[in-house]
Structures are given as structure tokens and as C-alpha cells.
Amino acid sequence: MTRTVYVNGEYLPETEAKVSIFDRAFLMADGVYEVTSVLGGKLIDFDGHAKRLKRSLSELDIREPLTTEDLLAIHRELVARNGIEDGLVYLQITRGSPGDRDFAFPDPETCAPTVVLFTQNKPGLADSPSARTGIKVISIEDIRWGRRDIKTVQLLYPSMGKMMAKKAGCDDAWMVEDGAVTEGTSNNAYIVKGGKIITRNLSSDILHGITRAAVLRFAREAQMEVEERPFTIDEAKAADEAFVTSASAFVTPVVEIDGSAIGTGTPGRVAQRLREIYLDESRKAGV
Structure with missing residues (x-):
């Protein structure tokens, strides 16, 4: 069945959806996105x-084209039209198409x-x-740009x-900068040692994960100890367990890194x- 998609105010069959070749996301990766489960x-x-x-748009000086209420209505309409029970809604907002290629930003008024x-x-x-078996990860150098807190469409290196x-x-890679893990290619990274959950503190070095925020809140409410700081690959190898969080993977255990089993390997x-x-x-609070 052909999906119904949303493009600039219209609900269309995916086969009829079009975006200009001059769109700055295509030419400059000049856009942001979100994925909601x-x-x-x-x-x-x-x-x-x-x-x-809203924050990502503000950081890049892209004007907000729709209100939060409008976006919620569009999300719900797409879920309904496509009969989604379990799945994802992908949203992308770009600076638009000025009609030609130029490094300078186009006038937001036009x-x-x-x-x-x-x-x-x-x-x-x-x-x-x-989630039942756990995933295996490798470590790689983190050579991305310095504003990873902005959820841009610059996803080539991940x-x-x-x-x-x-x-x-x-299954995945954990990126390392200055000797410490930043995050996974599409998730936030954690280790557990002596019952303490350790994950990198928020900064421009990592994405401020929505699932991360919820999981850490739930952990503290459950009286689990949380420490937000950088950790190394050697610390990860010596940890009791490890896991990642993201909007689509939720909380997923990591059982091996660079060939070394973490904890019991389960x-x-x-x-x-x-x-x-x-x-x-999350199911209780879903909208």
C-alpha cells in the first residue's frame, strides 16, 4: 500500500511527493529532523x-513554520491515514529552496x-x-562537527x-573523542558499574536525547544512582553492563565492545x- 506523506501543507501519496533540487537540505544538509515512536x-x-x-531550529536560525499544535495534528493524521499501530513518524524541516545554490542563507521572508x-x-x-540478546558495538573515532546537540540531517559519518x-x-559503533565515549551512531551510551548508571553529561558534544532524559528521570525515581560524566572504552569493558537509548530502540542492552564481553556477556x-x-x-503517557 502506498503511504500517505505530508509535504508543505499537503497530504500526498508518497509517489507524488516532490522537493526542489535546490532545497538546502539536499545541497547543504541545512535542515533538522525528529523521529517520534x-x-x-x-x-x-x-x-x-x-x-x-524548536531548539534545533532556533540554533540554526530557521524560522518555525508550524506550531506545536499543528505538528501534533499532522502526526496524528499521518498515523491514522497509514494505519500505524507500532512504528515511527519522521519529521524534517529545512531552510527551504531559494531557487538556486548559494552558501549564504536565503532571506527567511521570501x-x-x-x-x-x-x-x-x-x-x-x-x-x-x-532487546533480549543485546547488541555488540565497536569503537570509532568521533570526527563529526562540534554541534552534535543540534539534531541536523548531517548523518553521513554516523x-x-x-x-x-x-x-x-x-551492530553499532560508539564514537570516541579525546579518550572518552561521546555517543553511539544513533543513540546515547551508558555503562553500569556497582549499580551506578554512568552516561556522558549534556553539552554540545552529544545529542540531548529525549529518551535519555526520560530514562534518567525514571532511574532516579526508582532510586537508582546516576552519574553524568564521560567514560572511556576501558571503563566500558570493565563495566558490569552497558546499554543505549534512543527513540526507536528505547533501552537496548550492549553485551560486547571491541570484542570484549561486558559483564556476563548477556x-x-x-x-x-x-x-x-x-x-x-511511555505507553501510559502516549498521545
Whole structure:
């Protein structure tokens, strides 16, 4: 079945959707995006994604083309039109198409942002086999630009990192800068040692994960100890367990890094409990 997508105010069959070749996301990676999970037909953490989107647009001086209420209505309409029970809604806003290529930003009064949304159907999204078996990661150098806190469409190096991991027979890569782990290619990274959850503190070095914020809140409410600081690959190898969080992977255990088993080499108790809490609470709060 052909999906219905949203492009600049219109709901269209995906086969009829078009964006200009002069759009700055295509030419300059000049745009931002968000991905919101859908469980049981409800949007998970929508408010958090909407707030981060607003911040990303502000940081790049891209004007907001729609209100949060408008975006919520579009998300819901796409979920309904495409019959999504479990899946994802992808949202991208770019600086738009000025009609030609130029390094200088176009006048925002004459160049409207481009808004695109589409759904991805993912039956059983919350029942991923990797949540039961855990994933294996490799470490790679982090050579991305310095504003990783802005969720831009500049995803080439993370994509390359995914492919490096696949070539090594693993699932993902953790990026390392100045000796410390920043984050995974599409997720925030954590280790657990002596019952303490350790994850890098917020800064421009990492994406301010919406799932990260929720998971850490739930962890503290459950009386788990949390320490926000950088950690090294050697610390990860010596940890009792490890995991990652993201909007689509929720909380997923990591069982191996660079060929070394973490803890027992099986998903740890803390990661499993946090996944359970996160999914339970998020389903209750879905919109």
C-alpha cells in the first residue's frame, strides 16, 4: 500500500511527493529532523521531540513554520491515514529552496522552510530481538562537527559508523573523542558499574536525547544512582553492563565492545528493568 506523506501543507501519496533540487537540505544538509515512536497507535514523548525541534531550529536560525499544535495534528493524521499501530513518524524541516545554490542563507521572508513528514510501519517495535540478546558495538573515532546537540540531517559519518560496525560483524559503533565515549551512531551510551548508571553529561558534544532524559528521570525515581560524566572504552569493558537509548530502540542492552564481553556477556538487570519501566510509563503517557 502506498503511504500517505505530508509535504508543505499537503497530504500526498508518497509517489507524488516532490522537493526542489535546490532545497538546502539536499545541497547543504541545512535542515533538522525528529523521529517520534508510535506504540499502540499513540505518539511517545511527542512534547519532548517538539521542544527539541524548536531548539534545533532556533540554533540554526530557521524560522518555525508550524506550531506545536499543528505538528501534533499532522502526526496524528499521518498515523491514522497509514494505519500505524507500532512504528515511527519522521519529521524534517529545512531552510527551504531559494531557487538556486548559494552558501549564504536565503532571506527567511521570501524563502519558506520545507516541511516533510512520513511514517514507517514497524510491527512489534517494542519487541525487538536485540532487546533480549543485546547488541555488540565497536569503537570509532568521533570526527563529526562540534554541534552534535543540534539534531541536523548531517548523518553521513554516523551512517559510515554503522557500516564499519556491520563490516566488523557488530551492530553499532560508539564514537570516541579525546579518550572518552561521546555517543553511539544513533543513540546515547551508558555503562553500569556497582549499580551506578554512568552516561556522558549534556553539552554540545552529544545529542540531548529525549529518551535519555526520560530514562534518567525514571532511574532516579526508582532510586537508582546516576552519574553524568564521560567514560572511556576501558571503563566500558570493565563495566558490569552497558546499554543505549534512543527513540526507536528505547533501552537496548550492549553485551560486547571491541570484542570484549561486558559483564556476563548477556543483557544486564539494570538495562532490562529500565526498558520495562520506560515502555510502561511511555505507553501510559502516549498521545
